[in-house]
Amino acid sequence: xxxxxxxxxxxxxxxxxxxxxxxxxxxxxxxxxxxxxxxxxxxxxxxxxxxxxxxxxxxxxxxxxxxxxxxxxxxxxxxxxxxxxxxxxxxxxxxxxxxxxxxxxxxxxxxxxxxxxx
Numbered sequence: 715x716x717x718x719x720x721x722x723x724x725x726x727x728x729x730x731x732x733x734x735x736x737x738x739x740x741x742x743x744x745x746x747x748x749x750x751x752x753x754x755x756x757x758x759x760x761x762x763x764x765x766x767x768x769x770x771x772x773x774x775x776x777x778x779x780x781x782x783x784x785x786x787x788x789x790x791x792x793x794x795x796x797x798x799x800x801x802x803x804x805x806x807x808x809x810x811x812x813x814x815x816x817x818x819x820x821x822x823x824x825x826x827x828x829x830x831x832x
Contacts, residue, residue: 727760727773727780735762735771752796761796
């Protein structure tokens with residue numbers, strides 16, 4: 715087996731195929747028929763969630779999820795369901811992100827909606 719981590723890609727968690735999760739469940743000794751809606755790994759720190767089309771499993775952690783909805787939101791519905799607000803850090807910022815964690819600060823020192831010309 716190669717030394718690369720299949721669950722963590724360059725940009726974050728990677729969606730897993732049904733066959734890969736079936737092989738994992740068979741190795742762990744769990745039944746694969748019917749497919750479970752979710753599979754918790756590493757004491758709940760990583761959850762594999764069956765997609766609505768039942769063609770893949772999304773990989774979800776406290777910081778990221780491999781579902782398409784997470785590309786447009788900072789926290790998708792899977793993260794909110796499996797990792798409640800109390801379990802998540804207050805502000806999750808991605809490395810290299812230009813978005814400030816606390817919002818923009820205007821020239822007068824007050825919060826503003828965006829960059830302000832001085």
